[in-house]
Amino acid sequence: MPRAYAHPMSTTDVEADVREAAARARTASHDLATATRAAKDAALHAMADALLAGASEVLAANAEDVGRAEAGGTPANIVDRLRLDQGRLEAMAQGLRDVAALPDPVGEVLRGSTLANGLELRQLRVPFGVVGMIYEARPNVTADAAGICLKSGNAVLLRGSSSARSSNAAIVATMRAALAGSGLPEDAVQLVPGDTHDSVKALMRARGLVDVLIPRGGAGLISSVVEESTVPVIETGVGNCHVYVDASADLDQALAIVMNSKTHRTSVCNAAESLLVHEDLADEFLPRVIEALQAAGVLVHGDGAFAEYDDVVPVTDEDHAAEFLGLEISAAVVADVEAAIEHVRRFSSGHTEAIVARDHATIRRFVAAVDSAAVMVNASTRFTDGGEFGFGAEIGISTQKLHARGPMGLPEMTSSKYVVVGEGHVR
DSSP: OOGGGSOTTTOOHHHHHHHHHHHHHHHHHHHHHTOOHHHHHHHHHHHHHHHHHTHHHHHHHHHHHHHHHHHTTOOHHHHHHHOOOHHHHHHHHHHHHHHHTSOOOTTOEEEEEEOTTSOEEEEEEEEOSEEEEEEOSOTHHHHHHHHHHHHTTOEEEEEOOGGGHHHHHHHHHHHHHHHHHHTSOGGGEEEOSOSSHHHHHHHHTOBTTBOEEEEESOHHHHHHHHHHOSSOBOOBOOOOEEEEEOTTOOHHHHHHHHHHHHHSOTTSTTSEEEEEEEGGGHHHHHHHHHHHHHHTTOEEEEOHHHHTSTTOEEOOHHHHTOOOOSSEEEEEEESSHHHHHHHHHHHOOSSEEEEEOSOHHHHHHHHHHOOSSEEEESSOGGGOSTTTTTOSOOSOEEOSSSSOOEEOOSGGGEEEEEEEEOSSOOO
16 A cells, blocks of 8 residues: 555654555455454454464563563563463463354344334444554453454554564464465554554554554553544543442451452452441441451551551542552541542542442442442442453443443444435435
8 A cells, every 4th residue: 555645744654654554454444344254253263273373483472572571670560461371372362262252243233113204224233444452561452452353343453562562463473364364354453563652643643544542551541542642532441449338338248349359450450449438337347458458468548547557558639549550559438428429529530439338228329429430339340341241352441431331342342324225215
């Protein structure tokens, strides 16, 4: 494809290369839009087989990334997110097979009717076309995004972090070869050219070639894409998730939910970062929950009531607003459910909030008043996940309010169009 999409006097070679890749993705998307489910599923199985057949090359490339990260002093938790092994590679392959087993959303009739004038009206799911993914660290996202986009009929442009560049290149190479062998266009899955932020900027400016961008990572990455992109963005959210323990709560249940929400896995967006406790429970519950959190290595940033206990540090507004992604939590005692709701409204990122309570009126009030993508009732925040919701696959968790909200499965990776059938009708 010629570089006619970029003005020769105003763009860099990187921008031109990115736009060329996007143009190839656009062409590939035309074939994908009409591909049968059988063809897409066969390609997904071929991609899974290719990942395992090419395991030595992928793991060798990953070892290069891990070595660079360790040499550069990257924190251990980030290195762990970057690292692949045979087990993680097998999980990536299984993820592709799992996507193949899911229903094909393309062509689903969302609604239909016969109008008074005899016209037949149908609204159908259709692919977006070209999806851009900008994400950090985890190379498994490369396979996940490719599989979900392919199944939903979209071509995908993948821009992972430079720290995973070797891994991502090896993964994409194996999947592209599998696509070519299965009869679908290999340009349906591409790694965005370039290692610098210029390539990210070029992808964000490829309006008309890229239909939608999905950023997946930390707050800085997401805000940068949302603020700078001319391509429409589905905003996946950082997770300042709250657990509110009401006066009516079962305290054993509350303790289990707090601990699972905070410590089950700390580096994910659905981990709890904030704890709110009704003042009527403070004397009984605070010593129990603080002891359990501290035994698990969690640093508690607490208000005056919490700070009366050993090794609890004073909390600040910055702590209340923080997504720690580690063994830290902000904590406060509140007067009632209304105070809890106001705290959530002030500090939440709109991802997931949980209430532990037995009083039905209190539960109804919390659920109605809290404006987040997911609200858990007597359940851990860790359940906000496409797999846990039974979607089978997830491209990310949206905290916006347009089109998609919460875990985004295959249906959320589609748009719609109307088909109107008449018999010579004129208006």
